[in-house]
Amino acid sequence: MNPALLGVFTIFVGVGGCLAYFYFSNVLLDKVIFPAKGIHAGRNINRAEKVRPWLFLAPAILALGTYLAYPVVATIWLSLTDRSQGDAFVGLANYRQMGLDPKFWEALRNNMLWLIVVPAASTAFGLLAAQLTDRIRWGNIAKSIIFMPMAISFVGAAVIFKLVYDARPAGTGQIGILNAVWLQFDGGIGSLIVLRILPILLLVLMAAGLALLAWILIRPVVKPDHRRPGLIETLVRLLASVVSVLVVLACLRGILAAVGGTYPYGVPQQWLTIPVWNSFFLMIVLIWIQTGFAMVILSAALRGIPEETIEAAIIDGANPLQIFFSIKMPQIAPTIVVVWTTITIVVLKVFDIVYAMTNGQWQTQVLANYMYDKLFRSNDWGVGSAAAMVIMLLVTPILIWNVYNARKEMR
Amino acid sequence: MATLKLTQVEKTYGGTIDVLKDINLDIKTGELIVFVGPSGCGKSTLLRMIAGLEKISGGELQIDGQVVNDIPPAQRGIAMVFQSYALYPHMTVRDNMTFALKLAKKSKSEIDAAVSKAARILQLEPYLDRLPKALSGGQRQRVAIGRSIVRDPKVYLFDEPLSNLDAALRVATRIEIAQLKESMPDSTMIYVTHDQVEAMTLATRIVVLANKGIAQVGTPLELYERPQNEFVAQFIGSPAMNLLAGEIVATGPETTVRLVGGGTATAAVATQASDMGLKVNVGVRPEDLLSVEPGAPYIFEGKVNITEALGEVTLLYFDRIRDNDAVIGKLPGIHQGLRGTTVRMTARPEKVQIFHNGQSLHYR
């Protein structure tokens, strides 16, 4: 059958089937099994009410169970068996094999890098965009444009950025904007400012900001003044400040590189083949997509801040920066956490971008693509499932946190 | 510790929408000035202009003799208490109070002294390390006041600080504010409210705002006894002052008015012979109306439509006569059986006001 026809047919069957199921199961319940008539009318109505929720929920529970809950269990099982030995139980052998695979560690390392950079950058850009666009008249148009990549597929974005990163042999005209810009630098004073002094300044600023952040995070733990944080809060604070310190160290290394490194001026670069840098070029694609999401949500949060608290701060003598960091940021902190975790989950699942742009070559592998590789190219279901379990493990803290919050909210 | 002077201050939004114009006001050190007026008349706007949160569109504002039109809020030496309290939700009570002082780089000992003093005055000591969300409405209100006290400002600004509290708490807090003012006799305060009881009880002087301008400035009793115009006459006092149309029939140190309803009113207001025949409105407060014996002269005669016995007083609602508003009387004590009867009422001449074109003849 023609797929389009089949599609239409399925819509009718699917939708009609769903509706028919809901309608007739309810009729059956009310008219046949527990009729609201006769001497047992009251008792029957009560019984019908007890059953009805499950009628409403049945298809959803079935689908969720089959398509999400069962696979989690099945994947755990698969990761402990070996397909080539007839699905025999092999204990942790798959994990051991994965642990010996350098590609896995490369993927894990890259994923960690993604996990730090992408949520941080998207949230920061989103916050900046929200703060700026809320203050101008054509802000809504600007928001629309920054939000737009949200509608573009990862694959589409991959094509878009491949064009940006395109390189032609030296001497011919460059059609990738990045190389065209790059070739403008010739090692002169302009290059000195843009490629050395500016990055150094930015990195110093970032390092200072992060060091301050680390200190702010750790201060209540080492020097409690009025209120002592609880155990979980202490742990989270410690973890966050350790991560900040690590990033500060990375910034310092970056500064050293910017001071002492030599740049291949005048040579068009194959950006996606330069290890470590290429991961960042891939991350830019995701940041480009996710910033709009962060901006939309943070902008709503910013607008939710009571205007009077800001006016009170103005009267108290706070300047715009102090207002932003001492009054606005803390008030939207819960929203920042939500945005951050949402983007974190997207990052953990990121597959299409890497698959389409480098397919994990040149040391850009990430877990999701590594897993796909193992599952469908090497046909090694055991190791593939083990990799999937690693992703699941990384998601788990967020899962627990979300469930915990949802339960707290319902009370 | 500070004087304020407003000279022809005005406010327009977007260059077209006039909200306030030609506001002239002198405020002396130690006064508690209350802005009252109906909702939307620009009380908050005027207060926010004084605070510096809104630009002044025209005219001049001086604090202590210095023009401050272009000086940002933080440098005006003012502190403001908002209607919603505007506490920083993520800071403890202590941090809320010290925020401004830390920004001003005050020393730690200075900050601690200021906070403990304010906390003592406002009985906030047990709550200093709590977050605002763990406080009751009244406590939050006190923190907001404490936040301004610690800064030791020249001028305190309050924008309807009590309107988010329930009735009982409102009375208690009102009294606290009055006591606070008494304990700081030198501080100047400006207080915005739409509640005339707050205005009457707290104010040194009241500024009544209406129709984009000031309707009258005066002490609470001046406003009550000698309203400058019909607006103030009806705005201050509850129920509102009765207004009865009539025509001047006798002039002199006392003036007699024949009323449309048939009665005559004598007022202790001086008029000249040229005022003879002038169309005026006579104003009498419900609480000033007295019932009269049959045969004696009366201001007003009417059938009692509804009575409301409040215990200490009884309110009489009369049938409307012609196009006058329905007259209301307020008699002390309990009066039963008046409903449906026809009653004649009068008032002492010094309690009677005369308005021509909305302006009181007292102030000619």
Added chain:
Amino acid sequence: MDGMAGGKSSLSWAVNISVVVLVLLWLFPTVGLLVSSFRTADQIAGSGWWTAMLPQERNETLRTDRPGDLETIPQVDGVYVVEGNLFVADGRTEGGAAISAWGTGSLAIDEFVPGDTAPLDDGQAITVQENGDYVWTSPTPQEGRGQRVFTTAATPPEFTVENYDNMLFDPSNREGMTKAFFNTLTVTIPATIIPILIAAFAAYALAWMDFPGRALLIAAVVGLLVVPLQLALIPLLRLHNEIGIGKGYLGVWLAHTGFGLPLAIYLLRNYMVGLPRDIIENARVDGATDFQIFVKIILPLSYPALASFAIFQFLWTWNDLLVSLVFLIDSSGDTTVMTKQIVELLGSRGGNWEILATAAFVSIAVPLLVFFSLQRFLVRGLLAGSVK
């Protein structure tokens, strides 16, 4: 806040400029692709797309007509004159460019401006006008090949829809996007509608019906919200094979339904919980059954939430690669979707940007259209789904 006394207006300039920069940064990559899709392969390879809007400076080496081809060379005032237009001379047919400079030697190609007369050897001379008209004079009859002229001309920007013609309407193009486009559509529409229906009933039960285990179910939905679908690939593929669905549309629809349900239930439940209790209780008192309440009251009132989830699910299924790769596309490739097609083109036609850009834009166009026309619902859905 803008009305604050003592505020600086320079700040507002800084804000405006920063936003302009931000917007341009965000817009630039997409515009690059869009512009490229309207250029020919030669144009794309020849110059960056950002120059496409400007008239192009082009250096050419042209020749006058061959005197040897002329039957007679007209003589005017004793000199032999060859006249014509450089752009149509010597067998060329295209015209229209405006010459900004020209020369007669390869070392000085911009020696003269239009209207100048350049001396040549043997007392000859040539005059070239801006539109390419030339007058070549000589004391003796010219012979052999035409005179060489180096021109610098600005050609106006030029765009073409040929790429789209090729990728969409050329039935013989095996790399065309038409089939993939319809396949994507076939995947997307049922995969958007079916989960909405199932989720709406479940959300109603979770929001307004009382039964033991409700809180647990809601927690489960919130938990499943973040389960990476990578986990589901192999077990489900195996399941599909075992129950005979195999790879195909049915499988992909079911998979998308399953993966979309947690968000759908979560969004819809959040929205439905916020509906006024009075309305529902009033209907109950009036004797409506739960099914009637749901169909007649809840569904119409929940329409904004339904719309926002529909948009999410549409964008997500339209843009999906992984699920189709695993559950739909078999070795025959007949059921390929656009994202897969583009990835293949990226591999096989990595340098042919006219093909890639067009293919990518064909797949991006529909989501962008949906995005710009229904942005309101999208934003609302996002806020309902994440702000707390």
